[in-house]
Amino acid sequence: MAASDGQRGVIFDMDGVLVxxxxxHRQAWFDLAAAExxxxxxxxxxxxxxMQNDTILPMLRPDISAGELxxxxxxxxxxxRELVHSRPKAAEGVLAxxxxxxxxGFRLAIGSSAPRANLDVFWGPLGLGDYFEATVTKEQVVExxxxxxxxxxxxxxxxxxxxxxxxxxxxxxxVQAAKAAGMRAVAVTTTRSRGELFQADRVVDxxxxxxxxxxxxxxxxxxxxx
Numbered sequence: 001m002a003a004s005d006g007q008r009g010v011i012f013d014m015d016g017v018l019v020x021x022x023x024x025h026r027q028a029w030f031d032l033a034a035a036e037x038x039x040x041x042x043x044x045x046x047x048x049x050x051m052q053n054d055t056i057l058p059m060l061r062p063d064i065s066a067g068e069l070x071x072x073x074x075x076x077x078x079x080x081r082e083l084v085h086s087r088p089k090a091a092e093g094v095l096a097x098x099x100x101x102x103x104x105g106f107r108l109a110i111g112s113s114a115p116r117a118n119l120d121v122f123w124g125p126l127g128l129g130d131y132f133e134a135t136v137t138k139e140q141v142v143e144x145x146x147x148x149x150x151x152x153x154x155x156x157x158x159x160x161x162x163x164x165x166x167x168x169x170x171x172x173x174x175v176q177a178a179k180a181a182g183m184r185a186v187a188v189t190t191t192r193s194r195g196e197l198f199q200a201d202r203v204v205d206x207x208x209x210x211x212x213x214x215x216x217x218x219x220x221x222x223x224x225x226x
Contacts, residue, residue, distance in 0.1 A: 007105070007107060007159075007164065011168070013113075013174050016188070018090065018110070019088070027079075028077070032072060035075070036072065046191070046192075049171055050171025052145070053073035053076060054069055057072055077114075089126075091207060093210070098131040100211055101131075109134040109136065110154070112135070145174050146174075146176035155183070166185070167184070168207070169187055171191060171192065172192060172196055184201045186201065188206065
């Protein structure tokens, strides 16, 4: 059954938005590169952060087979989970914002390019499962960000139209995916500069700057200032 027009949703990316984990992704990619003889740099990591592995790995090894792609992707994600397991940490302002959004009646989902197992690392320790009604992860998506599929599926899981949702992202490709989905976007400068995130409707340095009222205003007005 479709949701009423009064219902509103917020769809969060995971890494760099809800959790402080960019450091672990960076280390996992560099460890993979060292183990497999791949070229890796901070510039490449920054450029591709937020993309799915099946987009990134062919850039590093153009002739990669499907089997190798799966093997290297799994290796990188296992290494990521090993690293981040010791330091599961919510990003600044996250839990207060999630509590405020839930109290004001917002429906919440996660739309992530990561595999489901990566979310599970944080689900229990940070109590995130108490806030979210739906999750969309790598396994459920054919076309990753900047294609809109991730966020469209998250909105559908909440029974909300795209125009009733705001996306929170930190990656350029994520913001582009939100806009392609017909949604408003808030960008956090955890992995990108304000200039790079210019396509977002609003740019903040921390989720601590936001409240549920800010999201309501975005949906009511159809526009917001960065």
